[in-house]
Amino acid sequence: MPELPEVEVVRAGLAPAATGARVDRVEVLEPRSLRRHEGPPEDFVARLTGATFAEPQRRGKFIWLPIAGEDSALIVHLGMSGQVLLRDRDAARDRLTRIVIELTHPEHGPLRVDFVDQRIFGSMAIDDLVPSVDNPGQLIPSQVAHIARDPMDPLFDDHRFLAALRKKDTTVKRALLDQTLVSGIGNIYADEALWAARVHYDQPTRSLSRARARVLLAEVRAVLGKALAEGGTSFDAQYVNVNGASGYFSHSLNAYGRQGEPCPRCGRPIVREVFMNRGSHFCAYCQRIRTTAVRSRG
DNA sequence: CCGGACTCCTGGTTGC
């Protein structure tokens, strides 16, 4: 599933083609792919046609393309299975293409951006830009304003995150997946970071020692950073082509999807349990709930 | 504030 690294690959790949490009034509093949757009598809088409894009931005798993000269942007969320394909104008269309945007770039000429999405959990929308809460000089779509910064963001505040983690009455995987606390982490990288930090997914955050919480944050960064590096090298600058559904970086996973296989650290089998309506993959030996270090609130 | 249940959705896989 597309998480921070996959989404960033899409953003970075879109940047050279979209920045400064003008929208010639928009075609909405699947209105449900505009779930996040307030208003009918015709409104989406009207507001986008003729627009010129500024450089694509990202917060967590949301991408947006600011519209030059306006306080609005095109939002892109890939959901579970979304892809953004940069194509020549006359290239064949994927069967699952939901939205087509034809662009002209001042240097690269005519291009086509196809939004392909099997499950239609992803969507596009035009949204107004508002000042970011923690940095009012930075504009962010109103629908994205509640999303926290990701751990690779230079303005991510470690102390603030660790304090929030201690204060919250929840468990650790739930917290990692809470995009208002820390963004960009999905089910795959959550399981990978928890495995690396040797933390059980259902460990109460309040009973997580400060040291262990710091280790966990460091492992989140390590996992995301590694995937970003791999994505960056396998990516063709001319065409954005991310297959979110197939597990883009699956060759480097230690826990996710490996139930029944030996833990790469201790050799005992990785187990899978259902938690929050999704699979949690972990080593029942390396990742045990720790009941020590319980502190009172305060 | 918190968590659980539910919703959206369909191609590929599994099971009978």
Added chain:
DNA sequence: TGCAACCAGGAGTCCG
């Protein structure tokens, strides 16, 4: 071989 049931989960909403 055919078809139905099942499975994957990001994010939002609602309710207790």
